[in-house]
Amino acid sequence: MKRIGIIGVGEIGRAIVTGLRHGGDTAPEVYLSPRGARTAAELAERYEDVRVCGDNQEVVDRSDLVILALRRRDWREAVAGLRVPADRIVVNVIPGVGTEELRHALGTDAPITHAIPLPPVRERGSVTVVYPSHPEADAFFERLGGALPVADEAALNIMSALTSTLTSHYAFLSTLTAWAAGHGIPAEDADRFVRGVFQGVGRSLGDESSSLERLAADHETPGGSNERIRTTWFDQANSAALRGALDGLLADLGTGPESDTGTEPETGPGTGRR
Incomplete structure (x- = not known):
């Protein structure tokens, strides 16, 4: 996977970028959305081949694998109008938002997998739960500490609840x-x-x-x-x-008030979809 895009650059986005460069090995190009502008700018300044895009569509256009690391209350606004080609891989990191709900909002035939990366991926020290399993997404999280595919969305929600402790x-x-x-x-x-x-x-x-x-x-x-x-x-x-x-x-989960499994409030310029 040569090009990674992240829409919603909060704590989890930061941890993923840091984890990809942990140990000093060769890392993929990373394209960041203007959401979480301060964090995105810090990462782009710190790491080579990390760039901040002008808007969310540019992130999708430049990336092979697109990670949606948005807060639950913000995600619909952030993805509204996005065009996601079928040859992209979408990783849903939005707490409580199911795969089919996201697919309907995006209107895409691209493969979508739901994942629960945690902050320790910054040191490749935490396994990431994924559903459904996808070879490219699984390989991506194996690099960050391990992938743990589960049987269905119900199992993923159980794991998500555990992270809330x-x-x-x-x-x-x-x-x-x-x-x-x-x-x-x-x-x-x-x-x-x-x-x-x-x-x-x-x-x-x-x-x-x-x-x-x-x-x-x-x-x-x-x-x-x-x-x-x-x-x-x-x-x-x-x-x-x-x-x-x-x-x-x-x-x-999936029906109640917003939850938070590690996404960070996005402040500063670029917090809304542009």
Whole structure:
């Protein structure tokens, strides 16, 4: 794939461009839309063969594979009037917008695949869920950390719901540091310590030979302090509440209010389709 286009240059767009150049190997040409003008300009200045186009149609015209990384509330305006030839490959990264809905809006016979890239693709450190599988799209995301094709759009929505727990994880860590600070630990020391602890835990996830249950057991002594917090705080009621929140989100995907799986608000000149 020699030419990549990205319409909607927020956090995910930035991560994709960065990931393509991670490690210094040869990267494809990248054409960016004027949406997210500040980020697009920064990337074009930083990387060779990354260019900002005058409008979204130019992105499509110059690209072999076109990534739509738009916010749900903005996507119809952004794609209105676009002409997408059948020989392009469209990657839909818009949360909660199904393939057929997008195809109808674009009026194209081009292959469309839905994908859920996450910010760690900037370091090729995250697998990307895709549906339906397409050889070119799969190969593209393999380069960014791996492609994980799923069976249908329902499975993709389940995976999308899982990504919506990311900021809850950061809020959990923030609560830990605030608790320690409330007990007299300097905030910067608490922050540094908590980051170190959970960076180590994150690295242990790279051992795919151990299940998540096994990893939890390996970090827990029967009757110890880890078991105490897990059983008194993350009890059955807490677990049920989390499952219920995920079930509610899953029911809303595609029909409910806008969601966000990593796209970034697009500010500055060029935020609307031009």
